[in-house]
Amino acid sequence: MNKYNVKFFAPPQYILNLFATNKLCARRIKCEERAVQCELNFDDYLCMQKICEKAQLSYETITIKGAQHALKIAVKKIGAIVGILAVAIGFMIYNSGVFSVEISGNSAISREEIITEITKECGNIYGAFSTIDINSVEQAVLNIDGVSYVSADIVGTRLKINMVEEATKVEIYDTQNYTNIVSLYDGIITTLTVISGTGMVGVGSVVAEGDVLIAAYTLDAEGNEIPTSAEGTATGRVAFEKQITYTDECLVEVRTGESTTVTSINIFGLQSPTTSPYLTYETEINTTLCTAFLSYEISSITYYETAMIVSENNFINNQEVIIEQERAAFFDTLPDDLLYITDWYFVKRLDKMTLLSIYYEVETTMT
Amino acid sequence: MSFFNETLLKLGCSAEDSIGGDKVTLIGGEGCQIEGQKGVAHISLEKIAIKTSKHIICIEGEGLQIVSINGDEALIVGKIASITRTKKCTNI
Numbered sequence: 001m002n003k004y005n006v007k008f009f010a011p012p013q014y015i016l017n018l019f020a021t022n023k024l025c026a027r028r029i030k031c032e033e034r035a036v037q038c039e040l041n042f043d044d045y046l047c048m049q050k051i052c053e054k055a056q057l058s059y060e061t062i063t064i065k066g067a068q069h070a071l072k073i074a075v076k077k078i079g080a081i082v083g084i085l086a087v088a089i090g091f092m093i094y095n096s097g098v099f100s101v102e103i104s105g106n107s108a109i110s111r112e113e114i115i116t117e118i119t120k121e122c123g124n125i126y127g128a129f130s131t132i133d134i135n136s137v138e139q140a141v142l143n144i145d146g147v148s149y150v151s152a153d154i155v156g157t158r159l160k161i162n163m164v165e166e167a168t169k170v171e172i173y174d175t176q177n178y179t180n181i182v183s184l185y186d187g188i189i190t191t192l193t194v195i196s197g198t199g200m201v202g203v204g205s206v207v208a209e210g211d212v213l214i215a216a217y218t219l220d221a222e223g224n225e226i227p228t229s230a231e232g233t234a235t236g237r238v239a240f241e242k243q244i245t246y247t248d249e250c251l252v253e254v255r256t257g258e259s260t261t262v263t264s265i266n267i268f269g270l271q272s273p274t275t276s277p278y279l280t281y282e283t284e285i286n287t288t289l290c291t292a293f294l295s296y297e298i299s300s301i302t303y304y305e306t307a308m309i310v311s312e313n314n315f316i317n318n319q320e321v322i323i324e325q326e327r328a329a330f331f332d333t334l335p336d337d338l339l340y341i342t343d344w345y346f347v348k349r350l351d352k353m354t355l356l357s358i359y360y361e362v363e364t365t366m367t
Numbered sequence: 368m369s370f371f372n373e374t375l376l377k378l379g380c381s382a383e384d385s386i387g388g389d390k391v392t393l394i395g396g397e398g399c400q401i402e403g404q405k406g407v408a409h410i411s412l413e414k415i416a417i418k419t420s421k422h423i424i425c426i427e428g429e430g431l432q433i434v435s436i437n438g439d440e441a442l443i444v445g446k447i448a449s450i451t452r453t454k455k456c457t458n459i
Binding site: 012013016017019020021022023024025026027028029030031 | 404405406407408409410432433434435436437438439441
């Protein structure tokens with residue numbers, strides 16, 4: 001039986017009367033001026049606890065002695081050790097398994113197709129104590145048509161597959177049926193080099209998109225058309241045009257300044273759900289992958305409230321800057337093999353809007 | 368029947384002294400045991416007064432201490448000079 005050495009902070013007479021009226025057995029009593037220290041058994045200790053709570057008496061348990069207490073402590077210690085071991089084993093089991101697959105670099109080949117192929121080659125991927133072989137995984141992915149490179153790795157409980165697909169197949173030119181070389185743009189021919197076939201235009205000719213530049217035949221001495229492949233190059237002056245309209249007023253989605261950040265944990269492939277408190281919002285997600293001991297992802301999701309407001313278009317005020325930006329952006333979209341000749345633009349005021357037309361005249365390959 | 372109750376019967380005492388009465392056992396002047404106690408009326412190093420159902424037992428001496436108490440008994444140690452038993456209505 002446990003013995004509790006307790007000190008009660010109250011006048012001795014009061015405490016001793018509490019023992020007497022509640023029929024509690026107190027031993028080794030030491031009375032002080034305003035405190036009593038004594039020894040109680042477990043039942044009496046519990047009873048006194050209740051009495052002290054009721055009477056709002058302060059007390060202090062100084063020592064606990066007894067075989068029962070010693071056994072309790074031992075059980076607690078053993079329980080703690082067993083608990084720690086169980087948790088450690090649990091972590092080991094968890095970390096030894098694969099619970100999610102991350103595939104990057106695939107566009108034409110679907111994730112399902114890749115996983116099916118891996119499962120065929122290596123068996124079940126997911127589960128604790130997964131003995132999945134990385135080389136087999138790589139080989140399985142490489143066996144899929146259209147994969148040129150693959151690297152696989154297990155990070156924590158995640159199987160990461162990084163792959164590169166083969167480049168898209170180049171167009172095969174038909175060498176059996178002869179075709180004409182036609183103009184890609186409207187423009188004026190500046191050079192024409194015919195290697196094979198018959199040139200249909202000359203330098204200075206104005207051509208439209210689709211006009212034949214080099215025909216796929218040659219003429220014999222009698223003027224008969226003899227089919228042949230059309231080969232050669234043609235360059236010309238081409239004007240590229242781009243038109244942009246700016247309305248005087250437009251709806252713009254802006255952040256109201258209100259934001260809420262929530263944290264989501266992804267563990268065992270399960271992500272704790274989060275919802276935005278706003279009707280319209282923008283989302284910003286910062287994800288941290290923790291694999292030091294227990295593999296899990298912590299995502300900090302920030303929801304920014306947004307609202308649609310009518311904004312005045314500031315085209316007129318910033319006309320020069322906007323035009324310069326648009327010209328530069330338009331120039332970047334033009335063919336690479338060009339020779340810049342000139343450019344110009346028009347700004348035309350329409351009803352509640354402004355029309356910006358940008359022109360680039362360049363010399364480029366027409367075929 | 369206990370030895371104590373037998374003694375009471377031989378002395379011709381009333382039954383209430385046996386059932387619910389009090390009993391003081393002096394232990395060589397260095398302590399005493401009081402049975403049938405109902406609470407502590409006074410406590411100091413020189414004087415301890417213990418309530419029983421109808422009486423108050425007053426112990427005087429030096430270095431008096433209650434070392435053990437339960438619902439029925441109280442054990443007092445110290446140099447006991449006198450023990451008096453008075454009716455409850457008497458002031459102490």
